[in-house]
Amino acid sequence: xxxxxxxxxxxxxxxxxxxxxxxxxxxxxxxxxxxxxxxxxxxxxxxxxxxxxxxxxxxxxxxxxxxxxxxxxxxxxxxxxxxxxxxxxxxxxxxxxxxxxxxxxxxxxxxxxxxxxxxxxxxxxxxxxxxxxxxxxxxxxxxxxxx
Amino acid sequence: xxxxxxxxxxxxxxxxxxxxxxxxxxxxxxxxxxxxxxxxxxxxxxxxxxxxxxxxxxxxxxxxxxxxxxxxxxxxxxxxxxxxxxxxxxxxxxxxxxxxxxxxxxxxxxxxxxxxxxxxxxxxxxxxxxxxxxxxxxxxxxxxxxx
Numbered sequence: 001x002x003x004x005x006x007x008x009x010x011x012x013x014x015x016x017x018x019x020x021x022x023x024x025x026x027x028x029x030x031x032x033x034x035x036x037x038x039x040x041x042x043x044x045x046x047x048x049x050x051x052x053x054x055x056x057x058x059x060x061x062x063x064x065x066x067x068x069x070x071x072x073x074x075x076x077x078x079x080x081x082x083x084x085x086x087x088x089x090x091x092x093x094x095x096x097x098x099x100x101x102x103x104x105x106x107x108x109x110x111x112x113x114x115x116x117x118x119x120x121x122x123x124x125x126x127x128x129x130x131x132x133x134x135x136x137x138x139x140x141x142x143x144x145x146x147x
Numbered sequence: 148x149x150x151x152x153x154x155x156x157x158x159x160x161x162x163x164x165x166x167x168x169x170x171x172x173x174x175x176x177x178x179x180x181x182x183x184x185x186x187x188x189x190x191x192x193x194x195x196x197x198x199x200x201x202x203x204x205x206x207x208x209x210x211x212x213x214x215x216x217x218x219x220x221x222x223x224x225x226x227x228x229x230x231x232x233x234x235x236x237x238x239x240x241x242x243x244x245x246x247x248x249x250x251x252x253x254x255x256x257x258x259x260x261x262x263x264x265x266x267x268x269x270x271x272x273x274x275x276x277x278x279x280x281x282x283x284x285x286x287x288x289x290x291x292x293x294x
Contacts, residue, residue, distance in 0.1 A: 021188075021191070021192060021195070021201075022188075027188075030184055031184060031185065031188050033181070034180070034181035034182075034184035034185050035181075035185055037177055037178060037181035038178065038181050038182055038185060038218075038221065041168075041169075041174075041178050044168075045168060048168070054168075066217075067217060067221075070213075070214060070217055071185075074185065074214075
């Protein structure tokens with residue numbers, strides 16, 4: 001419980017004062033899933049470029065990275081203790097290992113911030129590298145904590 | 148059909164080059180619903196302040212408005228012609244009146260941009276007025292086109 005309270009407090013700091021408020025636990029789940037969905041879509045758009053499936057356009061990459069950056073700060077506020085009982089793809093381990101989840105979230109947000117900065121250089125090789133590093137931070141938590 | 152193609156083209160312009168791409172129509176529906184959900188949550192946070200249900204904090208209002216502003220540009224790309232057959236709360240009228248939907252979306256985005264600018268002044272009365280005007284643009288389309 002103490003860990004969860006700490007995580008909730010951390011989520012407030014993470015997402016700044018613009019953190020979300022929820023009337024019901026279901027709203028918190030929907031919110032975090034929505035933020036992840038928007039983030040994933042725009043991250044994939046950068047992915048298509050670094051994988052050569054879409055033409056590289058530095059401006060497009062930067063615009064998508066800006067959306068990913070904003071979204072990366074949001075979902076954490078939706079992992080409130082009350083949402084543990086709501087059915088989602090979150091594994092039981094997520095609630096039991098909040099310190100690790102928190103560290104993973106920090107790592108992801110840092111990687112995304114680096115990716116966004118890298119897209120502003122317009123250097124495709126650097127973007128590829130940064131994209132891969134970011135994708136690894138997504139995968140680490142998905143593998144450990146998502147069904 | 149012509150209207151729909153025009154709307155799809157407009158969506159590209161609306162959301163800039165950072166528009167979303169979708170593998171399946173279901174993904175487009177999920178994307179637009181997610182963008183609306185994140186937007187609605189942060190818009191409500193400003194609402195709580197203008198309605199006196201949360202203490203007014205100009206910085207918090209501005210942070211939330213920045214998220215609303217970014218989200219306001221995104222959902223339109225998810226109203227692709229292929230999604231008409233996917234079950235959602237979109238009424239049949241939405242697909243039949245795309246010109247009006249497009250005009251409503253423009254109006255909403257303009258109101259949101261005004262709201263975001265207003266939050267940067269820190270003037271609560273002005274924010275209240277701008278919030279009300281923005282909420283009216285949300286309601287207009289929800290009343291007409293959402294179950």
